[in-house]
Amino acid sequence: MADGGVAMAYNLTLSDAEFELFRQFFAKHIGIYLAPAKKSLLFGRLAKRLTALGLDSYSDYYQLLQSPAGSKERETAIDLITTHETYFFREPKHFEFLQNRILPAFSGASELRVWSAASSTGEEAYTLAMLLDSFRSPKPWSVVGTDISQLVLENARMGLFPMTRGEGIPAPYLKRYCLKGTGRYQGAFLIERSLRERVEFRLGNLTKSQPELGQFDLILLRNVLIYFNEPTKFKVLGHVLERLVPGGWLMLGHSETLHGSDLPLETLAPSIYRKVER
8 A cells, every 4th residue: 555545544634834843853854955845745755654653643753753762763754754766877977087087186196085975875885986996996995975864874884785776887897896696685786795895884964064074085965955955055065065175076966056156166077076275
């Protein structure tokens, strides 16, 4: 039965006032702005939690999320609302640019640090690791992936994916870095252990400063800004640029632009920027 059907079976409704409470809640905790058109999405995605917990209203669920006892449930709600669509070698021109322009520029550098700033289940971070291992090793490199959802980070650390998720991986990388599952893992593949161990996944909220991450030479912040309103978007960009070294590279999603911004960035290619000193 679909989410909406489950909700109707339990006679749940979501009033405009309740929806506004959740809009403020998610804006506060993760910076995501839920437009009025997202009311039905929120209704459906959270209905399963209300029914599982035996709650009679969205107001009751909101009160749980606000309570000290609701910390674990807050993680669940955030995971249900956030979008985790990603796949290997997404927007391949970025990785061509990385291979052809960025990696040669760092050929003499003693270290190269890369941040996948909204790593979701890890496909982007592992794509970066494949390229860095192929074209950077044995010189030092590291990849850090962060996400707001603890659940997707746990999946990312496992490095286990359905075979269908590997369709975008070029054959040489698929053969070298991916192990085909057998038995109970039939129809799945596992990222090879030595590569998994080179990628660190950490919990991170882009709306907050994260000095503990250190500095990076390349940051991928792709297909994330579209979920924020304008003030939050530039707040996130400010925090991200704090973590980018002068002369470092920033990649956004192809549908995202920085028109009208006064950020210390120069455009090198569509959705690819370099941090300049001021």
